[in-house]
Structure formats: structure tokens, C-alpha cells
Amino acid sequence: MDLISLYPTWYESTVGSGWVVAFIATFHVLASHTSVGAALLFAYLSHKAYREDREDLLDFIKKYGLFLLVFTYVAGSITGPGIWYSTTVASPNGIGALIHSFVWKWATEWVFFVIEVVGVYMIVYLVGKVDKRTHMKISVIFGVASLATMLIIVGILSFMMLPGKEAWFQHGGYLNGFYGENTFIQLAMRMAFMFTMTAVVGGIVVAGIKDPAFKKEMARKLGWLGIISTLIGAALFQLYLKAVPDQALLVMENRLPTYFEPSIIAVLSGTLAYFILTMLRPQVLVQAFAGAMAVVILVAGLWPEETARESMRKPWVAGQYVYSNQVIGRDVPGMGIKSQIPLLEKEGILKAHPFTPASLRTANEGNKIQAGKFIAMVYCSNCHSPSKTGIRPLSRYIPDNITEARMEKYVKGVLTTGNIAYMPKMPMLDSEVKALSAFLVLNKEGGEKAVDAAIHQEIQARQQAKLADSAKNKIAALTQEGK
Amino acid sequence: MDASQVSQITDMMYALRNPAGLPTYPIIFIGLSVLTFALHILFVQLMLGTSAITLIGAFSQNAYWRRLGAAMLEVAKVSVSVAIVIGVAPLLFVQVVYDPHWYTSNVLSADWVIGFIIFLILGYWAMYYYYFVNGANQDKSATPKARWSMLLSLALMLLVGFIMHSLTSQILHPELWKSWYLQQNGMLDYTGDKLHEWNLWRYAFFISLSIPVAGGMLVTYRRFKSVRSDADHAYLNWAAEVGKKWIKVGSVISTALYVGWMMTLPETAGNFATSLWGILAGVMVLFYAIWAQVRLKGEARFCSYMALPVALVIGLIVATSREILRYDILNGFFHYNFWDYKIVFDWYSTGLFFLTFAIVGGVVLSYFLTIAWKAGQTVGVYTPSAFVNKLGTLSIWIVVLWVVQFFIVGFYVWAR
Numbered sequence: 001m002d003l004i005s006l007y008p009t010w011y012e013s014t015v016g017s018g019w020v021v022a023f024i025a026t027f028h029v030l031a032s033h034t035s036v037g038a039a040l041l042f043a044y045l046s047h048k049a050y051r052e053d054r055e056d057l058l059d060f061i062k063k064y065g066l067f068l069l070v071f072t073y074v075a076g077s078i079t080g081p082g083i084w085y086s087t088t089v090a091s092p093n094g095i096g097a098l099i100h101s102f103v104w105k106w107a108t109e110w111v112f113f114v115i116e117v118v119g120v121y122m123i124v125y126l127v128g129k130v131d132k133r134t135h136m137k138i139s140v141i142f143g144v145a146s147l148a149t150m151l152i153i154v155g156i157l158s159f160m161m162l163p164g165k166e167a168w169f170q171h172g173g174y175l176n177g178f179y180g181e182n183t184f185i186q187l188a189m190r191m192a193f194m195f196t197m198t199a200v201v202g203g204i205v206v207a208g209i210k211d212p213a214f215k216k217e218m219a220r221k222l223g224w225l226g227i228i229s230t231l232i233g234a235a236l237f238q239l240y241l242k243a244v245p246d247q248a249l250l251v252m253e254n255r256l257p258t259y260f261e262p263s264i265i266a267v268l269s270g271t272l273a274y275f276i277l278t279m280l281r282p283q284v285l286v287q288a289f290a291g292a293m294a295v296v297i298l299v300a301g302l303w304p305e306e307t308a309r310e311s312m313r314k315p316w317v318a319g320q321y322v323y324s325n326q327v328i329g330r331d332v333p334g335m336g337i338k339s340q341i342p343l344l345e346k347e348g349i350l351k352a353h354p355f356t357p358a359s360l361r362t363a364n365e366g367n368k369i370q371a372g373k374f375i376a377m378v379y380c381s382n383c384h385s386p387s388k389t390g391i392r393p394l395s396r397y398i399p400d401n402i403t404e405a406r407m408e409k410y411v412k413g414v415l416t417t418g419n420i421a422y423m424p425k426m427p428m429l430d431s432e433v434k435a436l437s438a439f440l441v442l443n444k445e446g447g448e449k450a451v452d453a454a455i456h457q458e459i460q461a462r463q464q465a466k467l468a469d470s471a472k473n474k475i476a477a478l479t480q481e482g483k
Numbered sequence: 484m485d486a487s488q489v490s491q492i493t494d495m496m497y498a499l500r501n502p503a504g505l506p507t508y509p510i511i512f513i514g515l516s517v518l519t520f521a522l523h524i525l526f527v528q529l530m531l532g533t534s535a536i537t538l539i540g541a542f543s544q545n546a547y548w549r550r551l552g553a554a555m556l557e558v559a560k561v562s563v564s565v566a567i568v569i570g571v572a573p574l575l576f577v578q579v580v581y582d583p584h585w586y587t588s589n590v591l592s593a594d595w596v597i598g599f600i601i602f603l604i605l606g607y608w609a610m611y612y613y614y615f616v617n618g619a620n621q622d623k624s625a626t627p628k629a630r631w632s633m634l635l636s637l638a639l640m641l642l643v644g645f646i647m648h649s650l651t652s653q654i655l656h657p658e659l660w661k662s663w664y665l666q667q668n669g670m671l672d673y674t675g676d677k678l679h680e681w682n683l684w685r686y687a688f689f690i691s692l693s694i695p696v697a698g699g700m701l702v703t704y705r706r707f708k709s710v711r712s713d714a715d716h717a718y719l720n721w722a723a724e725v726g727k728k729w730i731k732v733g734s735v736i737s738t739a740l741y742v743g744w745m746m747t748l749p750e751t752a753g754n755f756a757t758s759l760w761g762i763l764a765g766v767m768v769l770f771y772a773i774w775a776q777v778r779l780k781g782e783a784r785f786c787s788y789m790a791l792p793v794a795l796v797i798g799l800i801v802a803t804s805r806e807i808l809r810y811d812i813l814n815g816f817f818h819y820n821f822w823d824y825k826i827v828f829d830w831y832s833t834g835l836f837f838l839t840f841a842i843v844g845g846v847v848l849s850y851f852l853t854i855a856w857k858a859g860q861t862v863g864v865y866t867p868s869a870f871v872n873k874l875g876t877l878s879i880w881i882v883v884l885w886v887v888q889f890f891i892v893g894f895y896v897w898a899r
Binding site: 004024070075077079081082086088089095096097099103104108113114121126129131134137140141145147164175176178180184328337355359370373374452463 | 501600611673674829835843848851861876882892
């Protein structure tokens with residue numbers, strides 16, 4: 001029996017599994033980037049405190065550190081594995097591809113995580129309990145270790161879009177997969193925005209400073225940090241777009257919502273305006289305003305960026321060989337990986353999926369809605385929610401009053417052949433095309449309720465047929481005995 | 484289950500393996516997984532046990548208990564962080580070797596997997612809330628405020644522990660995976676809103692180990708604080724006595740729960756309960772009580788520091804036994820061979836990890852922990868010796884060199 005590496009499907013009907021991943025990822029990026037930026041800022045401030053013998057800077061580090069400890073380290077350290085958890089359930093083969101290629105890189109990052117966690121407690125709790133020189137040394141180690149976590153993860157993140165070097169497909173090798181033009185430009189861009197985040201979040205701590213002169217000094221320091229990093233980050237973003245595959249740019253041009261570009265420009269301008277305002281008039285920087293602005297600027301800036309990155313790599317979800325629907329869509333000789341498409345073309349998705357129930361292994365008139373829903377869940381639900389809400393609902397893409405015959409033509413002509421640039425090729429047997437089409441039409445017309453009712457009917461009819469068969473067999477056996 | 488059903492389940496598990504393979508031998512990942520799990524669960528137990536002491540202190544009228552509760556809250560806070568960060572490692576390694584099992588188990592209970600993250604954050608924040616409400620109060624004998632938040636924190640921590648317990652239990656039942664996906668009414672369950680499997684004996688056993696581990700923490704606490712010039716010896720000796728009692732009573736309770744777990748193992752586990760590893764883990768848990776009775780008599784200054792390392796060694800044996808149980812079920816019964824996982828060797832990343840682990844981790848953590856240790860024992864400002872200062876300078880050089888090698892190798896590969 002030929003089976004492929006497909007897992008059961010998890011379907012979150014309200015927002016869609018893709019958005020659950022996006023929520024957690026955005027939150028984590030906010031927390032983790034702020035932490036790394038702050039770690040480097042602490043190293044600088046701690047060094048300055050040592051050189052100039054200043055207590056106020058150490059006090060600022062302690063306050064900012066405690067704020068980070070509670071909000072970004074707690075949330076960041078949990079949402080880090082949280083991304084694994086969410087991708088495990090939403091995209092197991094996507095995360096599996098990354099884990100199996102970069103397990104040692106993650107393990108290396110973990111060494112730095114341990115250093116970071118011990119370090120942040122020491123930076124916060126040892127202010128005033130160790131001499132300034134020792135505090136500076138701890139801060140420098142902490143800052144560089146934090147940076148190392150960023151260096152490591154960026155290579156893995158860039159692999160999600162495409163392997164570092166084209167040679168990886170033919171020759172494999174961790175180094176070919178990890179390092180490339182995309183890796184370094186993305187790293188530089190993230191580092192710039194990381195300082196923007198540090199400056200924005202740091203405003204909350206600056207808002208709490210009582211001494212006007214010190215408040216002004218810190219507002220200016222963070223303001224300059226924020227302005228310079230935002231401008232550099234924006235320029236690097238343009239450069240980053242030159243380091244992504246043409247396919248990604250095509251998707252970006254065609255698929256990203258029209259509000260994407262204006263919203264990015266608005267966020268960048270708003271961020272710069274905020275920094276200029278807080279530098280010129282530090283007294284406006286009160287905690288509620290700073291907190292609200294941190295949420296607005298960071299979430300409004302991060303959400304479109306994370307959405308864009310997720311959209312641009314379509315139809316792939318990892319390494320340009322795992323489709324977003326979890327099927328392996330191309331050969332990777334360097335890793336001994338074979339495309340699963342030929343098997344799917346021959347056997348169909350129902351037979352090749354390890355979790356297809358026996359009653360659905362062959363699509364027919366007696367199970368077509370349930371089989372169709374199963375196929376839609378496997379092939380479509382990662383990017384298109386079968387419900388009315390959630391991520392890009394399927395029903396929105398299907399015209400009103402469409403016939404099953406017309407739907408079949410579309411499925412066969414476009415989906416099974418992979419004739420849409422940003423969608424995976426989805427091989428199906430003719431019987432599966434019919435089943436999926438019947439489901440899509442019913443889902444469009446009657447929604448989930450009608451689909452569930454139809455599936456119930458199919459199940460009942462199958463059970464009745466089974467009972468009738470069993471009764472017939474019993475009668476035949478009794479008749480045989482009577483003879 | 485007949486042979487053909489078993490064979491179908493084995494085929495399914497093999498099909499689910501990630502085709503990218505592993506960069507080195509599976510035994511290395513399993514070994515690291517056991518080691519890091521033992522460390523992780525030790526801090527989980529420390530966090531639960533010290534949280535419980537914080538709560539006892541919060542609800543007690545006894546001044547010593549109040550003080551102890553406040554002191555153990557500090558340990559609980561740090562232990563959560565350390566448990567989380569160390570927990571990343573076994574979470575990584577389980578995905579490498581047990582990917583068919585871990586991913587299936589998770590997807591089938593996906594809502595709970597996501598819930599885990601939310602409950603853990605809330606539990607942790609609830610602990611911090613309790614800390615911020617009471618931390619500034621210098622009078623540690625006063626009745627704490629917002630005790631509900633500490634109760635909520637412990638309840639949420641126990642809940643996330645239960646979720647994790649359930650997910651790892653589900654790994655052991657590949658024969659039930661399909662029936663969890665296809666419900667009895669014939670509908671497929673895409674919601675992931677159920678936890679399908681658990682064993683309360685097993686869960687209670689791992690949780691109950693928090694009692695002896697917290698006991699070990701208390702005797703260590705006494706030893707650590709007793710060298711300070713401002714130490715209150717009467718209070719510290721009292722804390723150590725509580726700790727010794729907790730080690731002894733807790734180990735006996737844990738051993739009883741372990742026996743309950745062994746008696747409720749599924750049939751697929753074969754005769755694991757009466758095997759060497761099955762018996763050894765239970766005996767070692769009981770051994771902790773005996774060790775405490777023999778070695779922690781009187782002052783026991785050195786052995787006070789041994790209380791937690793001994794707990795770790797026992798935890799390591801329990802973790803090994805747990806791994807062998809998993810192996811016995813999945814390999815012994817279902818014939819899923821862990822050792823024939825496809826290997827695509829990658830010496831560079833394997834070597835880099837072990838060097839980073841040993842050199843960067845070893846030197847930097849030695850420096851950090853020395854500073855933390857000495858500062859904790861010093862009244863006023865701690866100024867390190869010349870040797871410790873040199874260790875700090877060396878640590879800076881090592882992390883900087885690591886970053887430099889990252890860029891040198893990276894640019895070389897890019898330019899090649």
C-alpha cells in the first residue's frame with residue numbers, strides 16, 4: 001500500500017488555522033525582536049553606566065528589564081515553542097521539514113536561550129548587588145547571546161521562503177540550505193526593525209521616569225534609535241524584495257490586499273512622527289499613550305509584514321518543496337526526497353492519505369459529499385476556510401448558481417493541473433474531482449449545515465445498506481441450512 | 484488486534500515519517516531527549532512544589548510558613564522560566580524522532596495544544612501578579628493579598644501539565660488514532676477539541692514528585708542561606724526539617740502512585756511493569772526517602788547540596804524508564820523501528836551544536852551561575868575575584884567569536 005506523509009487535518013472554523021498561527025507568530029515576533037533589541041541596548045547602557053559611573057542608567061535597565069521579563073520574556077519564551085505548537089497542528093509537514101533539516105541549529109539556538117533566560121534574571125535582580133563592571137559584563141554577554149538567537153532563526157525563516165543556495169536542491173547540505181542572499185538581507189532588515197520595536201516599547205518605561213532631565217535624555221536616545229532604525233529598515237525592505245523569488249513578487253502583486261502598501265507607508269510615517277514628537281516634547285510621553293502607541297505601531301506594522309511573508313511564499317510553505325497543503329510537490333535529490341505528485345496522480349488523494357476512513361477510500365455516489373469534504377479539508381483548508389468565516393473562505397471564490405458540471409471542469413482544468421501560479425497542483429482521480437465539486441457547490445449554496453445534513457444522510461444510507469446486506473446474507477445462510 | 488491490523492498501523496507510522504530524514508543517528512536524539520526531559524521535569528516539579536509551598540504560606544498563620552512561602556515564590560518564578568526554556572529541547576527532539584506520533588497526537592487535540600500556550604501564559608502572569616501585589620511588602624509575615632491569583636496560577640500549571648501528559652499518552656496509542664479521527668457516528672472530527680487519552684496514575688505520579696523535589700529544594704535553601712552573615716538559623720533549620728519530611732513522605736506517595744501506573748499500563752506495553760526498568764524506576768523513587776533518612780541526619784552540610792542532584796539522577800532513571808516504555812510499545816508491539824530512520828548526515832551542524840553546547844554553554848553558564856551564587860550569599864555588593872572577572876572576559880570573547888564564525892562561514896557559503 002502506498003501512503004504519503006499526510007496527517008489528520010485540524011480545522012478551526014471561526015478564524016481558520018492559518019490565522020491562529022499568524023496571531024501567535026506576530027505576538028512572538030513582537031516579543032522576541034523587542035527582547036533582542038533591548039538586550040543590545042542594555043549592553044550599551046550598562047557599558048555607559050560603568051564608564052560614567054551612573055546609577056540612573058542601571059535603574060532604567062532594571063525597570064525596562066523587569067517590564068520585558070514579565071511581558072516579553074514570559075510571553076516570548078512561551079510563544080516561541082507556541083509557534084511550534086501552532087504550526088504542528090496547522091502545518092505538520094511544514095514544520096517537520098524545517099525541524100528535520102535544522103534540528104541542530106535549533107538546538108544551538110537553545111543553548112543561547114538558556115544563557116538569555118539566566119542572563120535576564122541576573123540583569124534585573126543583580127542591579128546594586130554586583131559591581132557595575134560585572135553588571136556590564138553580564139549585559140554584554142546577554143546582548144550578544146540574544147543577537148545569536150536572532151542570527152540562527154533568521155536562516156531558518158529565510159529557508160521557509162527559499163533555501164539559501166539553489167545548490168541545496170541538488171546537493172543538500174545544511175550550509176547550502178541555511179545561508180544565502182535572502183538570509184543576510186532579511187537579517188539586516190529584521191535587526192533594523194528590532195531596534196524600532198525596542199525604541200517604541202522602551203517609551204513605556206521612559207514614560208515612568210520622574211526626573212525631567214533624565215526623561216528627556218532617554219526619550220532622545222530612544223527617539224534617535226527609532227528614527228534611524230525605521231529609515232534603515234524601510235530601505236532594507238526594498239532591498240529584501242529583490243532577494244525573493246520572482247514567483248513571490250508575482251504573488252505579492254496579485255494577491256496582497258490593496259490596503260497593504262498604503263498601510264505600511266502610514267505605519268512608517270506614524271512611527272517617525274511619534275519619535276519626533278516624543279523627542280521634542282517628552283512630557284507627552286505618559287504610560288497610557290506610550291502603551292497604546294506601542295500596540296498600534298507594532299501590531300499595525302507587524303501584522304501586514306507577517307501576512308505578506310506568509311502569502312508570498314505560496315504555493316510552498318517550506319523550502320520550495322512542501323506545498324502549503326502539506327504535500328511534497330517536487331524532488332529534492334540532495335536530501336533524497338521524492339515528489340508525492342506522481343503517486344497522487346496514479347492513486348488519488350483518498351487512497352494515498354493514511355487517515356482516510358475505509359468508507360471514503362473510493363469516492364462514489366454514496367459518499368461523495370463526505371469524500372469531497374475530506375478532500376477539501378486536505379487540499380484546501382490550509383489556505384481557504386470551508387466555513388463562511390476564517391481565512392479566504394472557499395465559498396467566496398465560487399460564483400453563485402454554479403453547476404456541478406461547471407465546477408468539475410474548473411477543478412479538473414485548473415486545480416489538478418496546477419494552473420494557478422500561487423496554488424499547489426492537486427492531483428485527483430475523476431471520481432475525486434466529482435466528489436470535491438459536489439461538496440464545493442453544496443457548501444456554496446447551503447453552507448456547513450447543508451453539508452453536514454448531506455453527510456449524515458450518506459452515513460445513514462451506508463449503514464442501512466450494510467444492515468440490508470447483512471440481513472440478506474443471514475437469510476441466504478438460513479436458506480442454505482434449510483436445504 | 485491481529486497481525487494484519489498491527490501491520491497496517493506500522494505502515495501508517497512509517498508513511499508519516501518526514502522524508503528529509505535525520506542529520507545524525509537517532510540514538511543521539513533519543514539520548515538528548517531523555518537528558519533534557521529529566522532536567523525539564525525537575526524544574527516543572529520544582530515550580531509546582533514551590534508554588535504549593537507559597538500557597539501554604541499564604542494561607543497559614545505561622546510566621547515561618549509565611550516567610551518560607553514568600554522565599555519559595557522567588558524559586559517558583561525562576562523555575563517556570565527555566566522549565567520552559569529547558570522544555571524547548573525535549574520538544575525539539577520529540578519532533579525529530581517521534582514525528583509520526585507527536586504530530587498525529589497534537590493535531591487530533593489541536594485546540595488543547597493551542598490552549599496550552601494561552602493557559603501557560605495566563606498561569607505565569609497570575610504568578611507574577613501575586614508577586615507584584617505582595618513583593619514590595621517588607622513584612623513577610625503579613626497576610627498576602629490576591630491569594631486567588633496564586634491559586635489560579637497553580638491550577639493553570641496543573642492544567643497545562645495535564646494537557647502535556649495527555650498528548651504524550653496519545654503517542655502510545657497508534658491503534659486508536661483513526662478511531663479518534665473518525666467518530667462513532669461516522670463523521671470525521673476536524674475540530675481537535677478533545678483530549679482522547681490519559682492515565683491519572685501516571686499524571687499523579689509525575690505531579691507527586693513535586694513533593695520530594697520541593698523537599699530537596701528546602702534543604703538546599705537552608706544550606707545556601709546559612710552561610711550569610713545575616714542568616715536566621717532557627718528559621719532555616721525549621722525549613723530544612725520540613726524539607727526532609729517532604730522528601731521522605733513524598734517519595735513514599737510517589738512510589739505508591741508509580742505502582743498504580745504500572746498496574747494500569749495498556750496491554751501493548753507487554754510485561755514492562757515487571758521488567759528491570761519498570762521496577763528500577765519505582766525502587767529509585769523510594770530510594771530518595773531512604774537516602775534522605777540516612778544522609779540528611781543532623782547538620783548534613785554537604786549532603787544538603789546533594790539533595791537536588793540526587794533528585795536529578797533519580798529523575799534521569801525515571802525518564803529513561805519512560806523512554807523504554809515508549810520503545811517497548813511502539814517498537815515491541817507495533818514493530819516500528821526507531822533505528823532505521825533515514826539519515827542524511829550533516830557533520831557541520833552536528834559539530835557546531837556540540838561545540839556550542841560544551842564551550843559557549845559551559846563557560847558562560849559557569850560564569851553566570853558563579854556570579855548568581857556568590858551574589859546570593861553576599862550581604863551588600865558582591866565584587867568578583869580576578870579569576871571570576873577573567874572568566875567573564877573569556878565569556879564575552881567566546882560569544883563574540885561565535886557570532887564572528889557565523890558571519891565568516893555564512894559569507895563564504897554565500898559567495899561560493
